[in-house]
Amino acid sequence: MLTPYAPPAPPLTRMADGTVKQISPFTGTEVWTVPGRGNRPISHPVTEVHDLTPAERTRACAFCSAHYTETPPEKSRVVAVPGGGFERIDAVSATDLFSTVAEFRRVPNLFEILSYEYWHANHGYEIPDAARERMEAYIADPVGAAHVERVARTKLRASGQDPAGWDSMDEALRRRYLAAFFAGGHDVIIARRHFTDDAIDTSGLAGSGTLTPAEHRAYTRLAVDAMHDLYEANRWVRYVAVFQNWLRPAGASFDHLHKQLVAIDERGVSSELELQRLRANPNLYNEMAVDYAAYNGLLVASNDRAVAFAGFGHRYPTLEVYSTSPTPEPWLMTREEVDAVSDLVHALHAATGADVPSNEEWHHRPLGVDQPMPWHVTLKWRVSTLAGFEGGTKIYLNTIDPWTLRDRVVARLEDLRADRLIAPCAVGDECPTTPNRLLYNPVLTR
Numbered sequence: 001m002l003t004p005y006a007p008p009a010p011p012l013t014r015m016a017d018g019t020v021k022q023i024s025p026f027t028g029t030e031v032w033t034v035p036g037r038g039n040r041p042i043s044h045p046v047t048e049v050h051d052l053t054p055a056e057r058t059r060a061c062a063f064c065s066a067h068y069t070e071t072p073p074e075k076s077r078v079v080a081v082p083g084g085g086f087e088r089i090d091a092v093s094a095t096d097l098f099s100t101v102a103e104f105r106r107v108p109n110l111f112e113i114l115s116y117e118y119w120h121a122n123h124g125y126e127i128p129d130a131a132r133e134r135m136e137a138y139i140a141d142p143v144g145a146a147h148v149e150r151v152a153r154t155k156l157r158a159s160g161q162d163p164a165g166w167d168s169m170d171e172a173l174r175r176r177y178l179a180a181f182f183a184g185g186h187d188v189i190i191a192r193r194h195f196t197d198d199a200i201d202t203s204g205l206a207g208s209g210t211l212t213p214a215e216h217r218a219y220t221r222l223a224v225d226a227m228h229d230l231y232e233a234n235r236w237v238r239y240v241a242v243f244q245n246w247l248r249p250a251g252a253s254f255d256h257l258h259k260q261l262v263a264i265d266e267r268g269v270s271s272e273l274e275l276q277r278l279r280a281n282p283n284l285y286n287e288m289a290v291d292y293a294a295y296n297g298l299l300v301a302s303n304d305r306a307v308a309f310a311g312f313g314h315r316y317p318t319l320e321v322y323s324t325s326p327t328p329e330p331w332l333m334t335r336e337e338v339d340a341v342s343d344l345v346h347a348l349h350a351a352t353g354a355d356v357p358s359n360e361e362w363h364h365r366p367l368g369v370d371q372p373m374p375w376h377v378t379l380k381w382r383v384s385t386l387a388g389f390e391g392g393t394k395i396y397l398n399t400i401d402p403w404t405l406r407d408r409v410v411a412r413l414e415d416l417r418a419d420r421l422i423a424p425c426a427v428g429d430e431c432p433t434t435p436n437r438l439l440y441n442p443v444l445t446r
Contacts, residue, residue: 024313209350
């Protein structure tokens with residue numbers, strides 16, 4: 001007996017009692033928002049507040065600007081230039097670490113998710129010539145040699161090994177151990193400030209939204225450049241995951257603004273699920289993301305090259321920013337296209353507030369995928385904890401429904417725009433609702 005065809009459930013269904021049921025059109029994740037559960041506070045303010053000392057502004061954690069030598073050698077940094085603007089400096093030597101002030105630094109992660117040894121053992125990856133030459137030049141400088149030795153001993157100690165093990169390594173073994181500091185596939189991009197410049201106590205943490213729009217553009221562009229570099233450096237990389245964990249409830253080790261980039265040798269489950277649905281409907285991102293959000297009154301902000309809306313089908317309250325560029329790869333986009341996405345992401349962070357734990361996640365077309373996929377960024381508010389109900393049913397309780405999220409953020413964006421704290425953009429009902437704004441698939445959108 002044939003089973004009657006059942007059309008897929010719509011992404012959003014509002015029940016008679018006010019419950020909102022959501023189904024992600026990309027992953028099939030089921031989410032419910034139950035009335036009354038969204039009234040709980042979402043912020044996580046600093047618990048121990050005291051007046052800031054001058055030393056704390058630059059020494060509060062290992063990512064602070066007085067502690068450049070506590071991280072592995074920099075791959076690049078961005079510095080402010082006289083008259084405005086920013087400049088990238090690559091491969092800063094150990095003797096020049098404190099010669100300039102880095103607004104943003106790209107450094108290897110001391111504890112990689114996929115280590116250099118993983119790539120070497122499983123794929124035969126060897127340190128590229130350019131990275132090897134940089135390593136040799138760095139350790140030829142006595143200041144550089146002392147720096148990497150100190151960081152290596154720190155890593156040995158944190159890994160449960162005896163730091164004195166460094167002394168028993170021969171030169172070949174030492175260089176193999178140091179390869180991860182120069183040719184690893186897990187980078188961190190660290191902002192200068194731990195606290196805002198006008199903070200008077202330790203509650204004034206500096207998050208993405210406290211940056212200026214120009215600073216956030218520089219931060220974003222450095223991450224885009226790093227993503228491209230990681231693809232270029234290792235031919236076995238199939239995807240570079242870019243994300244930002246803000247505050248400890250969202251997985252951050254330090255309450256200091258930073259992004260992470262992790263090269264992996266698979267596309268990832270999320271990308272594979274999206275790709276299956278995209279092949280069935282090449283216009284998926286227009287029809288079931290931006291257009292669906294527009295039809296349901298969920299647009300939050302937009303500019304000439306990007307659009308933001310309150311997302312649906314996510315485990316946490318989520319804001320989404322989509323690039324409207326016809327180019328799927330961020331590193332091939334024009335500067336204006338990258339800046340447009342940066343401006344909206346910055347605005348959403350500012351509207352969220354620095355006291356709300358969040359995850360920022362980037363999504364782009366993986367290498368080797370035959371379908372165009374637009375670059376988009378999600379900002380997830382980590383304001384609830386998954387528990388037994390979710391584990392047993394795989395139905396996730398999201399405490400804030402998309403319309404409430406949209407209204408909350410739009411009201412805040414209007415204030416921020418009036419105060420000129422975010423880049424110019426359309427907000428809320430000002431946003432165009434023209435269908436097919438995403439130009440990633442020229443066959444369907446021309």
